[in-house]
Amino acid sequence: MEIVIGCDNAAVQLKNTIIDLLKAKGIPFEDMGCHSCGDPTYYPLVAKKVCDRIIASNYQKRGILICGTGLGMCMTANKFRGIRAAVCHDIFSTERSILSNDGNVLCLGERVIGPELAKRLVSEWLTLTFKDGPSTPKVDAIKRIEEETMK
Ligand code: RB5
Numbered sequence: 001m002e003i004v005i006g007c008d009n010a011a012v013q014l015k016n017t018i019i020d021l022l023k024a025k026g027i028p029f030e031d032m033g034c035h036s037c038g039d040p041t042y043y044p045l046v047a048k049k050v051c052d053r054i055i056a057s058n059y060q061k062r063g064i065l066i067c068g069t070g071l072g073m074c075m076t077a078n079k080f081r082g083i084r085a086a087v088c089h090d091i092f093s094t095e096r097s098i099l100s101n102d103g104n105v106l107c108l109g110e111r112v113i114g115p116e117l118a119k120r121l122v123s124e125w126l127t128l129t130f131k132d133g134p135s136t137p138k139v140d141a142i143k144r145i146e147e148e149t150m151k
Helices: 010-023 043-056 073-079 092-099 115-127 134-147
Strands: 002-007 029-031 061-068 085-087 107-111
Touching: 002 010, 010 061, 010 115, 043 061, 043 073, 043 107, 061 073, 073 085, 073 092, 073 107, 073 115, 092 115, 107 115
Parallel strands: 002 029, 002 061, 061 107, 085 107
Antiparallel strands: none
């Protein structure tokens, strides 16, 4: 699995921590910025870059989006077709975002959690894959709503 990662200027430090983790695990990634705390790029523009890459990969890639809270990145990412983004700051939500919701973007808030918990969550998230089962028709229902609303 390849990862596309991005952050705004509130989360450069946590993004670098997660990039170090990906490198240590040998997981290929693309870094869509931003690269400095002085970069004024608004978080929705970074979320768009990341989601565009995931869509261009035909959803083979997964995303990690980090801002101050994770919320703005998540709200933006969920505007894109086929993206199911979730803010996860605990291990149970992280697990369920994949196993129940077939999520493909993990959103984190640097101002909410510390680096050690973030690394744990990302490590767990990377090991998980959605499997066909009782959650499938529910995710299919999300997809049908998306078809209706994203014309
Ligand atoms: C800072 O711009 C802050 O609003 C942003 O990083 C994020 O938390 C938004 O949801």
